[in-house]
Amino acid sequence: GESVGLHLPTLSVQEGDNSIINCAYSNSASDYFIWYKQESGKGPQFIIDIRSNMDKRQGQRVTVLLNKTVKHLSLQIAATQPGDSAVYFCAENEGGSYIPTFGRGTSLIVHP
Amino acid sequence: DTAVSQTPKYLVTQMGNDKSIKCEQNLGHDTMYWYKQDSKKFLKIMFSYNNKELIINETVPNRFSPKSPDKAHLNLHINSLELGDSAVYFCASSPIGRTEAFFGQGTRLTVV
Numbered sequence: 001g002e003s004v005g006l007h008l009p010t011l012s013v014q015e016g017d018n019s020i021i022n023c024a025y026s027n028s029a030s031d032y033f034i035w036y037k038q039e040s041g042k043g044p045q046f047i048i049d050i051r052s053n054m055d056k057r058q059g060q061r062v063t064v065l066l067n068k069t070v071k072h073l074s075l076q077i078a079a080t081q082p083g084d085s086a087v088y089f090c091a092e093n094e095g096g097s098y099i100p101t102f103g104r105g106t107s108l109i110v111h112p
Numbered sequence: 113d114t115a116v117s118q119t120p121k122y123l124v125t126q127m128g129n130d131k132s133i134k135c136e137q138n139l140g141h142d143t144m145y146w147y148k149q150d151s152k153k154f155l156k157i158m159f160s161y162n163n164k165e166l167i168i169n170e171t172v173p174n175r176f177s178p179k180s181p182d183k184a185h186l187n188l189h190i191n192s193l194e195l196g197d198s199a200v201y202f203c204a205s206s207p208i209g210r211t212e213a214f215f216g217q218g219t220r221l222t223v224v
Binding site for chain 1: 209215
């Protein structure tokens with residue numbers, strides 16, 4: 001079946017740098033995307049979402065960009081902090097389905 | 113006052129046993145899910161359930177069965193446990209018609 005995946009399994013950055021986590025999706029019918037953060041020993045936690053009628057959405061220190069032409073999603077974290085160290089997942093939904101399909105995950109490591 | 117709670121957090125059991133994992137949510141959500149996370153952190157949907165509909169991922173063995181005594185609970189029962197069932201199992205919930213899922217802390221199941 002179609003799947004959601006990530007380009008980089010591990011991303012290491014220095015504290016204070018900006019981080020960019022990428023996600024490729026293959027289901028062209030997907031119209032809703034979510035980024036989740038999973039810290040060690042915890043369940044995934046919602047960060048930010050975006051609908052397919054948008055190409056950018058900003059939150060607190062985070063920005064999600066959506067490029068439907070190439071089926072690409074990215075999460076930008078500004079001024080990365082040690083507390084941002086976690087595994088980040090993108091998830092997608094096809095219209096009419098409320099079940100999120102998760103991508104593989106990227107481990108973000110922030111060095112002090 | 114945890115939103116989505118699972119018990120137990122850790123479960124070690126022998127092959128062939130039957131076990132249950134309990135999940136409760138106090139968010140008033142209509143939809144609940146069970147996900148399996150393998151050693152590579154991949155999150156796979158197992159079931160989604162609301163008071164009207166059970167959707168089963170067809171790749172899930174029928175040894176796994178969800179049981180919902182009421183809207184706030186969705187327990188996972190597993191028969192004849194196998195070594196390959198070892199994983200972290202997450203319960204989640206979401207409001208009806210929404211995809212943003214709230215996850216529990218996970219149950220680490222180890223089959224020996």
